[in-house]
Amino acid sequence: MTDLVVEATETLGPLSVQLLAAGGHPVGGRHMLSSSMQAATFSDVEPGDYVLVATRPTGEALTRPVRIAGERTRLALTFPTGQRSQHEFLTEAAWRGLVPTVPGNTTFGLPLPAGALPATGSAGLALNAILSSKRRFRSASVSADKALTLYIWPGSETSPLLFPPRISADYLQLSFSPARAWGVRAVGLLNAEGTGPIVMIPPFVDGLELFFIARGAATDSGAQRVSNPSAARVPVAIAKPCDAKLADLLSALGAAILPGAADLWVKGDDPSQSARALDYLLNKAEDPIAATIAGLFLARFQPKLVPLEWVRRLAEITAPFMADGTVLLARYLLRYGEANSAAMHEIKILLDRAGRTSCVFSSTRAQLVQARRLHGFSHSSPSEAGERRPSPGSYLDVSADAGGLEAFWGGGPESPGRTAKKGRPKGTLKLLLRNGTFVPAEPQVGTRQ
């Protein structure tokens, strides 16, 4: 008998790993590798030939033959996309399986070949579903050059970006600096009419990499989901928090099915090495965004693990700048609250308040709309405070996909739909959309890769 040690780097993200003997019989159970648990040991395995299957939250699976012999066998996992991307700045996103290693094309202005997808996983599948509709494909590809401008809300003298945006044919990369203050930003890639995809940017303590996808931005005809034959939300951007553990939780949160979800919050014999979503939640005052992601994750997969008081405190901390903590609290009260009129009243107040604040995570938006329906709020009516704000449901009608962040088509962070919003901040960058690819509007110096 011998041991097999499987290792992965943190850049690969969450991987559910199984060792299969001949005939597909699992040996040694299922292990979850993640940024905080980068090795797993299959103990007391008979020497011989096996297959290792590593599955991502998207369902994408890697199989590797393993010959186990000697005292201990070590296997370092790499995915086929483990090589460096041809676009240097996309390498980490490629390792996580967010984008393919080899881009569809490398020259500005050339159309992408059929079948080449600028995204993989769920985003790639959704984009494929949308583009495979002939009507959508035509509207996305036959268009003439479209002028786009990148906006960042709120306007500021100091750029929140670590360095200037980088453009490739398929992607536009924005590297957000580590957040120094609690406040939500939004970025939009607006056309000449003043509308386009908007993505909410929470203040990540370690920063965030956001990649707008050219083909997603070009598929603006799919903005109204009810008119989109595939009904899929258009993936307009890919988000990768710089904190690998948070990136793990965010991608796992988006999984339709996540076997072994428990391992992502409690796995690890060494507490200093464990991701512990509960730890993030415990330290909510230090990092409310990490705590919110952890709270959303736990609320989905193990809600009873979380003390209600923690959620209440998180809601208090985050309420001034985002709705997510408030919605999380309302959801907990709905499930686990006391059955009395005071609880009912409190939930209604929370939902009304949440309707007047920005959501920064897409799962919150869906939860907010569903909870408001339960409490008799109309899908289309604005909040009860009588403000001239769009209803929470109207964001869903034009929602887009940005790797778990709130995203929609609109004229600004508070203007979902086809209506342009006056009073935009100064544009950060101008570029063109040509045949589903990004093209710099003016020569780029030192940013092209």
Add this chain to the structure above:
Amino acid sequence: MTRIFEQPASGGGVRILIAGVGSYPQARRAVDSVPALPDISSAAESAMSLARLAISSWAERFSKPLVSVDLLVNAPDTPTGSLFNHPRGEQIRVEAPTLTALKAARTDWLAQTTRDDVVIFYCCGHGIWLPSRGRTFLAADFGEDDEDPWTRAIWLDGFALGLAEKPPRTQWLIFDCCANTPTQAMLNLATNPAALLSPQIGGRGRTEATHGTLSQVILASATVGAQAFGRAGRPSRFAEALIDACEISGYQTEYDGYWWIDPGSLDKSIGSFAQRVADPSDEPYYTFPRVITTDAADPPLLMKREQPSMCTVMVMSEPLSRLPRGELVIRCGEEIVAQQSAGLWAHARFRHDLAPWRYYQFQLKVDESPVLVDKFAMPPFVKAIFPKEAT
């Protein structure tokens, strides 16, 4: 009568409620805010097929003993109820799935259930996504009251929330209906569909405190905004793929000496049906956006059998025309398991069932030197593609 199968069991069992609405006799024409609802024979066919399989070849496969099956069906030619051909040979008259009948069936379905029971709900018919409510399923008497039609619709999202507060801790909800919003439905401001089960504040917590953690799986044949389809005289396309998964292709996870269907294997099987099973010309029809999701940290198991599913391989080349021009050989070790000769009748997309969980070598010889591709046959489906030749 709705109950077509009953067999007591101790320690929990599987209880199934199936509703297929193939006819909406009172909604044949559109009125102000309600769209016309044409007959859909595939809904009746789907419900009947699933019920028949559940009480025959699947009965011994469920994760727990099958305890009861309740069936409600109407069809275009039998709008008030249909005759169910029981595998024993007898015919049973089942009621039409009106709202009243559905409520009665729900009560029977959940009567005396415990935490150890597994409940399965399947509905097929017209569905509408209401902006003010979400996903709904229309009962057979929808349209009975033009002035207040939505009371004859079932609010599926609310139903799922309400069911989560019931004792059975393993729940499978399968919604085989459209989730789009016809223009007339969009005009409705205040709608009041029936939830069948009403969720309460704190209800989920109280049930979990008494009965334990919930494992609820939701399968839907259409994502929000999308439509579901079926062909006359056949089950819906989703039901066809679901039946294939439960009959043949979904047994991909080994546990306790058996091969099991779980939510992940269901997703893989249904998602690959278009390429594994359907005629190539039907691939667009069987390619549809679906929902299979669960919040369970340990997804539940649905059915089992002793043998794993086979793995269907689709062999192709770039360009497609290259494969029929060459000699294709598929080997497992030294053994040749399949081959195709070049020629006019050779397939450009060669499909073959392989014994699962093995490595195979695919060899294509067009000119002198053969091209080799290795693939691991992980059920239910893999593609082996010979890449474009370097120029």
